[in-house]
Amino acid sequence: MEVSIEQIIVRIVQEVVRELKARNVTVVYGGSTPVSGVQGRSRSETIDMSAYKTPVLTENRLQRLHELTGEVIVPEGTIVTPKARELIRRKNLKIVTINGGQ
Numbered sequence: 549m550e551v552s553i554e555q556i557i558v559r560i561v562q563e564v565v566r567e568l569k570a571r572n573v574t575v576v577y578g579g580s581t582p583v584s585g586v587q588g589r590s591r592s593e594t595i596d597m598s599a600y601k602t603p604v605l606t607e608n609r610l611q612r613l614h615e616l617t618g619e620v621i622v623p624e625g626t627i628v629t630p631k632a633r634e635l636i637r638r639k640n641l642k643i644v645t646i647n648g649g650q
Contacts, residue, residue: 558615592619592644597626607631610641621646 593613597603603626610632613620619642626645628636636643 561616591616592621593617594621594646597623602627604629605632605643607635610635610639618642619644623647 591614595605595609603623605620605622605626605628607629610620618640620636621644624645624647628643635641
């Protein structure tokens with residue numbers, strides 16, 4: 549069996565976060581918003597689409613998210629491509645829409 553150092557780190561962090569949550573400690577990664585309800589993931593990322601007249605969420609953009617991301621925040625009216633929808637289902641990501649083009 550072969551396990552990468554990244555996989556070991558992720559497992560250790562998940563266990564530590566689980567223990568901290570059991571002690572009612574909220575863990576925030578790099579200033580991100582804590583996410584609840586997304587198993588194994590506790591990071592939320594806002595995708596800046598202010599430069600786009602019509603924001604489009606693509607598979608390529610989702611693939612560049614941090615591996616602990618469980619929630620993606622996009623502006624209301626964002627078009628989600630079919631490949632992005634597939635990846636959202638596969639990674640069990642939660643998509644949250646907000647008002648404004650942030």
